[in-house]
Amino acid sequence: MALENITRGFSVKDGLVLDRINLEVESGEFVAIVGASGCGKSTLLNVMCDLDRGYSGTFVKEQSASLMFQDSALLPWLTVLENVELPMSINGESKTSRREVAMDLLKKVNLEHSVHKRPHELSGGMRQRVAIARALAQKNKILLMDEPFGALDAITRDVLHDELSDIWLENKLTIVFVTHNVREAVRLGQRVLLMSSRPGTFIREWRVNLPEPRRIDSPEVALLAREITDELRKEIRRHG
Amino acid sequence: MDEFTSLNAGLDALEIQKKTARNWRSKFSNFTYAIIAFVTLLVIWQVAIKISGVKSYILPSPKQVFSAMQTQWKSGILPHAIFRSFSRGVEGYALALLVATPLGLLLGLNKVLRMVIGPVLLGLQQLPSVAWVPAAIIWFGLSPATIFAVVLLGAVPSIANGLISGIDQIPPLYLKVASVLRANKWQRIRHFILPAAWPGYLAGLEQGWAFAWRSLMAAELIAVSPSLGLGVGQLLDVGRQLGDMSLVIGTIFVIMAIGIFVEKIFFSPLRKRTLRNRGLTQN
Numbered sequence: 001m002a003l004e005n006i007t008r009g010f011s012v013k014d015g016l017v018l019d020r021i022n023l024e025v026e027s028g029e030f031v032a033i034v035g036a037s038g039c040g041k042s043t044l045l046n047v048m049c050d051l052d053r054g055y056s057g058t059f060v061k062e063q064s065a066s067l068m069f070q071d072s073a074l075l076p077w078l079t080v081l082e083n084v085e086l087p088m089s090i091n092g093e094s095k096t097s098r099r100e101v102a103m104d105l106l107k108k109v110n111l112e113h114s115v116h117k118r119p120h121e122l123s124g125g126m127r128q129r130v131a132i133a134r135a136l137a138q139k140n141k142i143l144l145m146d147e148p149f150g151a152l153d154a155i156t157r158d159v160l161h162d163e164l165s166d167i168w169l170e171n172k173l174t175i176v177f178v179t180h181n182v183r184e185a186v187r188l189g190q191r192v193l194l195m196s197s198r199p200g201t202f203i204r205e206w207r208v209n210l211p212e213p214r215r216i217d218s219p220e221v222a223l224l225a226r227e228i229t230d231e232l233r234k235e236i237r238r239h240g
Numbered sequence: 241m242d243e244f245t246s247l248n249a250g251l252d253a254l255e256i257q258k259k260t261a262r263n264w265r266s267k268f269s270n271f272t273y274a275i276i277a278f279v280t281l282l283v284i285w286q287v288a289i290k291i292s293g294v295k296s297y298i299l300p301s302p303k304q305v306f307s308a309m310q311t312q313w314k315s316g317i318l319p320h321a322i323f324r325s326f327s328r329g330v331e332g333y334a335l336a337l338l339v340a341t342p343l344g345l346l347l348g349l350n351k352v353l354r355m356v357i358g359p360v361l362l363g364l365q366q367l368p369s370v371a372w373v374p375a376a377i378i379w380f381g382l383s384p385a386t387i388f389a390v391v392l393l394g395a396v397p398s399i400a401n402g403l404i405s406g407i408d409q410i411p412p413l414y415l416k417v418a419s420v421l422r423a424n425k426w427q428r429i430r431h432f433i434l435p436a437a438w439p440g441y442l443a444g445l446e447q448g449w450a451f452a453w454r455s456l457m458a459a460e461l462i463a464v465s466p467s468l469g470l471g472v473g474q475l476l477d478v479g480r481q482l483g484d485m486s487l488v489i490g491t492i493f494v495i496m497a498i499g500i501f502v503e504k505i506f507f508s509p510l511r512k513r514t515l516r517n518r519g520l521t522q523n
Contacts, residue, residue, distance in 0.1 A: 051419055067420045073413050076518040077435045086431060087421050110248040120519020123255030129248075138421065156255075159247055166244075 001025045001048070001142060001174065006057035008043055017043045018055070019199035027062070027141070030168055030175045032189030034182055034228065036236050040200030041178040045144045048176065065142035066135040070150045072127035074119040080106065080130050081115040087138040098137075105133040109163065125156035132167065145177045149184065158216060161187050165212055182232065183225045187216040192228060196235050204231055300486040305493070308486035317470065318494070325456060325471035326498060328384070332391030333452045340396040340448065344403030345429070348437070354404070361397050369394030369451065370458035382465035387456065394455030395448040402444010406437030439514060446507045453499055472498070
């Protein structure tokens with residue numbers, strides 16, 4: 001997946017939201033993007049997911065992508081199982097095969113006991129796990145994540161980090177993960193990109209050469225996170 | 241993965257609220273309150289007649305009403321009238337459903353059409369459909385078509401407007417999910433728009449039934465003819481012509497009872513199930 005000079009603005013008055021974004025993501029890579037509010041992260045993900053085609057520049061990708069939000073966005077009128085089956089039913093898969101795949105995916109996120117529950121009966125963490133299963137059910141190799149764990153408590157988030165790393169390695173996914181949380185970015189990403197605000201563009205990049213399984217509270221993660229945070233604050237002060 | 245399994249199991253168990261068993265006692269007491277209220281009403285009514293000494297052709301006692309209705313029931317007139325009106329109501333309502341659903345969907349999805357037809361639909365909803373009875377009689381004569389036309393004009397605007405407002409209130413996030421999952425136009429309607437609009441649609445369906453039933457009664461009351469047979473509305477007119485106040489009041493009770501019956505047996509469970517499934521109930 002490669003973006004070259006992607007520029008996007010919605011009105012002349014407000015200026016550009018994205019300014020000459022260049023990003024190359026290799027197949028199977030985990031890229032984390034950090035930035036303050038208003039840096040155009042969501043706009044960028046919309047472009048990457050083909051939801052927004054009003055940009056200029058070139059964007060090539062070999063596969064279509066799934067997108068996850070901060071809100072699990074599960075459909076409240078469907079059960080957990082039906083929610084996971086939905087992408088496959090839209091793709092026209094047979095009832096038996098989609099049921100089987102959905103059960104497998106829900107097993108993978110440890111929700112096989114809750115398949116007949118409704119979304120409102122689940123905790124926030126469980127809902128996000130269903131959302132992961134639903135995204136996997138689209139069978140896209142690229143997974144775009146827009147602060148998916150932003151609304152969760154720290155304990156649940158830690159567990160989900162471990163789970164996401166496992167799923168990423170096991171399914172050889174390409175993940176672009178957007179977050180406010182620098183430590184989370186370092187915990188998960190192989191590369192961390194720092195984005196500036198108004199207009200949004202990448203200003204720095206770090207490689208995270210730490211082996212999996214990583215822990216968010218390890219000193220190595222903390223050290224790098226601190227460096228990135230300092231840089232992020234510098235960028236924020238610029239706007240003051 | 242084993243580690244996650246146990247960890248997740250622990251977290252999930254801690255975070256999920258325990259289900260409380262549905263309280264049969266509260267259900268029972270709801271029913272008891274309704275009975276108590278009804279009996280109290282009868283007692284007040286009886287006592288008021290006793291004290292005021294009002295003539296029974298002005299206001300009969302509950303007992304007189306009951307025995308009048310009993311006579312009608314035994315003669316077979318009342319069951320027949322109930323059946324006729326109820327089946328007419330259901331048929332007219334089904335027809336209204338077939339007209340209003342595509343109409344509401346079209347207007348909910350197409351802004352231009354909405355601007356053109358929306359105001360007309362709103363006007364129709366404001367107009368009591370009984371106002372159509374004279375016109376319908378001129379167009380269709382004293383035939384079932386007249387009655388169906390009036391029922392349709394009563395129910396269609398409510399159902400269509402309910403669906404439209406249901407579509408208007410769909411959270412944009414669900415439509416974004418539809419785009420992310422790459423649903424085509426038809427899948428978008430079937431998997432996202434219709435189920436998401438269901439609560440509003442259901443409200444429209446309920447109101448539509450109430451309007452259909454009212455319109456039916458009004459039409460039956462005005463369009464009296466041997467060719468139309470005897471419905472509950474016509475029974476009301478028979479009571480008036482005979483000066484039989486017990487029959488008139490008894491028939492009013494029957495009309496109300498059928499309305500309550502449909503609400504309690506059909507709409508209320510449907511509404512409760514919808515709210516419960518979507519986590520929209522209080523407890």
